[in-house]
Amino acid sequence: MNWDDTTDESDAERLVGASADREDQAVEAALRPKDLDEFIGQEKVREQLDLVLRAARARGATADHVLLSGAPGLGKTTLSMIIAAEMGAPIRITSGPAIQHAGDLAAILSSLQEGEVLFLDEIHRMSRPAEEMLYMAMEDFRVDVIVGKGPGATAIPLELPPFTLVGATTRAGLLPPPLRDRFGFTAHMEFYEPAELQRVIHRSAHLLDVEIGSEGAAEIAGRSRGTPRIANRLLRRVRDYAQVKADGIITREIAAAALKVYEVDARGLDRLDRGVLEALLKLFGGGPVGLSTLAVAVGEERETVEEVAEPFLVREGLLARTPRGRVATPAAWAHLGLTPPRQSMGGNGQGDLFGA
Numbered sequence: 001m002n003w004d005d006t007t008d009e010s011d012a013e014r015l016v017g018a019s020a021d022r023e024d025q026a027v028e029a030a031l032r033p034k035d036l037d038e039f040i041g042q043e044k045v046r047e048q049l050d051l052v053l054r055a056a057r058a059r060g061a062t063a064d065h066v067l068l069s070g071a072p073g074l075g076k077t078t079l080s081m082i083i084a085a086e087m088g089a090p091i092r093i094t095s096g097p098a099i100q101h102a103g104d105l106a107a108i109l110s111s112l113q114e115g116e117v118l119f120l121d122e123i124h125r126m127s128r129p130a131e132e133m134l135y136m137a138m139e140d141f142r143v144d145v146i147v148g149k150g151p152g153a154t155a156i157p158l159e160l161p162p163f164t165l166v167g168a169t170t171r172a173g174l175l176p177p178p179l180r181d182r183f184g185f186t187a188h189m190e191f192y193e194p195a196e197l198q199r200v201i202h203r204s205a206h207l208l209d210v211e212i213g214s215e216g217a218a219e220i221a222g223r224s225r226g227t228p229r230i231a232n233r234l235l236r237r238v239r240d241y242a243q244v245k246a247d248g249i250i251t252r253e254i255a256a257a258a259l260k261v262y263e264v265d266a267r268g269l270d271r272l273d274r275g276v277l278e279a280l281l282k283l284f285g286g287g288p289v290g291l292s293t294l295a296v297a298v299g300e301e302r303e304t305v306e307e308v309a310e311p312f313l314v315r316e317g318l319l320a321r322t323p324r325g326r327v328a329t330p331a332a333w334a335h336l337g338l339t340p341p342r343q344s345m346g347g348n349g350q351g352d353l354f355g356a
């Protein structure tokens with residue numbers, strides 16, 4: 001399981017997918033908090049980052065390089081923009097996959113202004129030569145531009161103005177240690193608590209001029225999978241429903257009815273997630289069952305089940321991956337309102353599954 005895999009196409013198409021779809025990209029700019037005070041949750045990260053930035057400002061220096069790690073949609077891009085705003089610096093945004101050649105990176109680095117923030121999303125997906133160029137740029141503010149090919153090639157050193165690199169990754173563990181070590185500050189972003197998401201929803205509703213009660217916000221927050229991007233997306237869909245089917249005001253009943261239409265259940269599971277769970281419970285008695293068999297049963301690709309549905313089910317404690325296959329937890333039976341067969345409830349709740 002990994003978060004990065006959830007950024008694929010099939011995830012972006014889901015209402016509860018954490019990756020940004022086209023509509024998200026269009027509206028997110030308007031919903032992004034502009035400074036650290038406006039940024040909701042992530043208390044530790046905010047406090048630490050505040051110190052790093054204040055100290056840099058007091059020294060009149062460029063801030064240290066910052067690495068932000070965490071699942072998609074938790075606010076890494078937003079934080080990088082806040083870093084630039086707090087430092088009164090411009091920001092340049094690019095991503096690892098967009099930099100395939102060291103020359104691409106050299107072109108970006110050599111055009112940076114002094115103090116500029118360079119946001120490099122998905123930094124773990126950069127090519128190797130670009131990554132090596134970045135080491136030197138981060139440490140010495142210098143790059144060697146290679147001119148020519150073969151034995152006649154020469155390296156021309158190029159001085160760079162001091163800049164702040166903000167790298168974002170869904171998987172800090174994948175970064176080569178020499179790259180990780182060159183960041184002065186690393187922040188790990190956690191999933192948000194429902195109360196924090198509720199605040200995100202109220203704030204967004206205000207900006208979108210949508211009337212919402214606290215129970216309505218709580219209903220949406222509980223289904224947002226700990227992710228502000230999903231909370232904002234569900235809010236927009238619920239707003240549509242409230243406008244068409246009611247007076248535009250989002251109450252708890254309206255939010256619940258709307259999300260029922262969109263097939264997002266009380267815990268934030270969508271049709272795919274529920275399909276996987278239902279197959280596991282109804283067809284295989286809660287498992288253990290192999291991934292391929294489970295995928296055939298739900299009519300999905302193996303990868304879709306493993307990379308799109310399972311991470312959230314595992315995180316929610318509804319499904320476990322064991323050496324013998326996928327196993328439903330007691331919480332999964334409870335969530336779908338089904339009664340487990342006697343043997344899967346025996347002993348510690350899972351003992352019989354493994355001992356059978």
Ligand SMILES: Nc1ncnc2c1ncn2[C@@H]1O[C@H](COP(=O)(O)OP(=O)(O)OP(=O)(O)O)[C@@H](O)[C@H]1O
Nearest residue numbers: 028031032039040072073074075076077078228229
């Ligand atoms: N702490 C927060 N408070 C309020 N809104 C937030 C917060 N974090 C994220 N958001 C909102 O969630 C949306 C997604 O955030 P953002 O694009 O920064 O996520 P990300 O981690 O960069 O995602 P990705 O990894 O997919 O690029 C934005 O619209 C942003 O306004």
